[in-house]
Amino acid sequence: MTLAPDMAPPGGRSAVPGTAPGKLTDLFSLGLDAPICLTWELTYACNLSCVHCLSSSGRRDPRELSTAECKAVIDTLERMQVFYVNIGGGEPTVRPDFWELVDYATAHHVGVKFSTNGVRLDAAAAARLAASDYVDVQISLDGATREVNDAVRGPGSFDTALRAMQHLADAGLRGFKLSVVMTRHNIPQIDQFKAIADRFGAQLRLTRLRPSGRGADTWDELHPLPEQQRQLYDWLVAHGDQVLTGDSFFHLSAFGGALPGLNLCGAGRVVCLIDPVGDVYACPFAIHENFLAGNVRDGGGFEGVWKTSALFADLRKPDTGGACKSCGFYDSCRGGCMAAKFFTGLPLDGPDPECVQGYGEAALASVGSGASAGVGRGVPRSSVDHSHRTSPARPRGGAGSAPGAGGPVPVTIGVRPAASAPLGRPPAHDCDESPLAGFTPRPDA
């Protein structure tokens, strides 16, 4: 999970003598009184059906928080001094009260970054964004060409994103984010993404694909090949100062030098997720009952969940390292991503499925997953799915699916058994959102 903010040098050294108790990572690993930032998915509704959507978004959930409930959450975040929220979905801008909530948050000293596929980002919205210091925007794009992008995000999505970026550039907004989830198909395009970002005066943000939500169905086809991981790492080392990563590639640090960032799984420690119905999960990539800490509608509200959840208390315990403890690279990668392990059926105290030292493949083999998050092998699945049931939803296999809907898709989609795809599952959220995304903290002082 992208749990750490887009922070500068890992660990950071203390500039002040005396009391500094070790590295920043160590301080953060035990948790904070409040999240630095968090991801807040405002709706499961989305106009797209991205094949890797981490929240399986598509359809609105009738239980979604009302405007008044959202404002109450913002009041809490202000009181807790949560610096900002990463708003996503679904497509958050389709909520009729989206701008009202953005304005309410910034008026209450809670900064906003939001991720969008650009569908509602017209010239007026761009002008509005350009006028605010407290709102930042990320445009999601997963291919530097129409072909590669639309294969994952759906027909028309490339043009929509580029049109939105043009509006932002025309409005004079600089430094907005172009957010890309790295896949097998777009890693060869990294330099092209950089060129697109430069063309619009945007900053490139690259994040890791997780086998979460519909990403579980497409993980086998989309996750980077081993040699591509090396290519990505080398690129990040060479360009690390120009791109944001939401600290999502800390598992690659085991190639050698640590990448910029906290290099820490911040789940429940420094970040978390509030989903559209108010459920609080440890991380945006872990929408599963095992990582559900509570609900903002509970008596203690969000603050109660953050401070008293037994799950979060457990996540804040010092890492033991487990099976990775004896590995010489453990201090670099910290065992990788909790969600990636969980949704590929791996134990949480062992190697990441994409462990660059190769331990992930062995671990996958030993749990019978092969190199796959395939179904029917005891791999956990989220019960939350709001995927579209009809066009433009993609064929999902199993009873009740609509094979062929939405036209041919150049990506093979894994088959999900009907039994594990109840109609009640939530929709797809189009963005790979780090709760700490946009943070470019530096260890000062």
Added chain:
Amino acid sequence: MTFDLDRAWQVDPRVSMRPEPFGALLYHFGTRRLSFLKNQTVLAVVRSLADHPSARSACLAAGVPEAELPAYARALATLAESTMISERISHDSRA
């Protein structure tokens, strides 16, 4: 970057500062950067910058020993570099 301890400084108005057990977290809404202060003393210094005619005075009032002033100057320099703190126009100059 050298830091002038004898000038007047202040926390940038766009910075939010949140005390934590280890010191404090700072977030700058303009640059969208996060920083942290690693102990309570430096937090006390930064918090009181605006109330002192110089950073040196703020340090000494917070109990920083003379010998450690260079280290605190380095810490403040880092904060100044990231615009978490900025120089304050002297009140005298208004006259």
